Amino acid sequence: MNFEESDINFDRIDWRQFEELCFDLLMKYQYHDMIWHQGSADGGRDIEGLSTVINPLLGSYTEKWFFECKFYTGGVPMDELVSKIGWATAHRVKHFVLITNTHPTKDTWDYLNKTQEMASFKIHVIDGKKIKLRLLAFPDLIVKYFADDTVAWVKNLVRQWLFQKALPEVKTLARLAEIVDPAKFAKEELVFLMMAYQSSDYDEDDLPIDFEPFDFDFLWPEIVKYENEKYPINLNDVFLSQDRDWLHLRLMSSTIEQLDEFAFAMQHEIDDVGHIQITLRRTGKQFAVKIAINKPQP
Incomplete structure (x- = not known):
């Protein structure tokens, strides 16, 4: 941030x-x-x-x-x-x-x-x-004291998810894709936004007529600045008892929710940056994110 x-x-x-x-x-x-x-x-x-x-x-x-x-x-x-x-x-x-x-x-x-x-x-x-x-x-x-309206909005969405388990709707995500400045957010908010987008029912063919197609790929250049984990991330630590591995991760992202726990994992490739893995794990009213990068060999 x-x-x-x-x-x-x-x-x-x-x-x-x-x-x-x-x-x-x-x-x-x-x-x-x-x-x-x-x-x-x-x-x-x-x-x-x-x-x-x-x-x-x-x-x-x-x-x-x-x-x-x-x-x-x-x-x-x-x-x-x-x-x-x-x-x-x-x-x-x-x-x-x-x-x-x-x-x-x-x-x-x-x-x-x-x-x-x-x-x-x-x-x-x-x-x-x-x-x-x-x-x-x-x-x-x-x-806390000077955040612009967009930063405050995203933070409220995070709190809404933590306390109400409610993720933003596609229309909300579409608006955020237009106005979010990734540099204003910490790694937790950035990964949350990516998770919310990946977990949504976004379908380009079903968008209202006044909505342009959008994605959240513009977040990646900022996300990679927060690399905090050795590559590859151990998915068993993220999903606990779930037998998960990156090789069998379907559609490049996966989520699981049970009781008061939630886990999300995603991988992405960027030229000249490398293979990126991100995970998010929520326990109760708190969550943590991990970001790892397999950088290309010179």
Whole structure:
């Protein structure tokens, strides 16, 4: 799943969601004992947490951090931070961090720089550019807060399948074939889409008159990027008690469903890439995929 800065559009969220985003991001960076003081409509109050520092000489110790999450359409004004800096001073924190979707104003920068000269703690600023760069390391957060409608739609289809055992209809698949950008999805969603297409009752001759023939072969170039298994995949591990092998796999794909378990396997050939095997196994409300490639010999 590949995202760019342009995929992070702060116009899609409000100040409450921005605070929650900051909290989730800090958790990713392993801050702990977090307290989220949910703020008011001016952009929120603060988050406080601890960071454990490991020093080879002194061992481990914790530091207290205060975070201010400011969601603005323009620059963050100085007046927003004066009382916060005083509060951080009174509580003897080690670090004070301003996180904003935009940037501090010039007066705010001047104030923070002068304050740093006298403060007993470090002052840090994560502006809109920096927070986007941090978020690119965590695609799950981008999906959670900024995913476009197509990504959200596919994720809902996956959940519908996991909880209701219902796969998308042919009309839905036809629409997805028109709008899906494979680079926006993880391997699980890509293999799910391929499985849904292969498991459907798609028949080119039975399509409604206003539907063009379609397939999901455009997913393969992205799927192969997620190779995660040694070739060949052991089908007995996928289908468990089923006696399956790739040689006798009918029509290049096969599925089996019983009780709360489901398994799917498929193989495909791409020139200059090789022979591809993909499997999907669902147990309960979770599923895992395997992707293996037998690359052509030079």
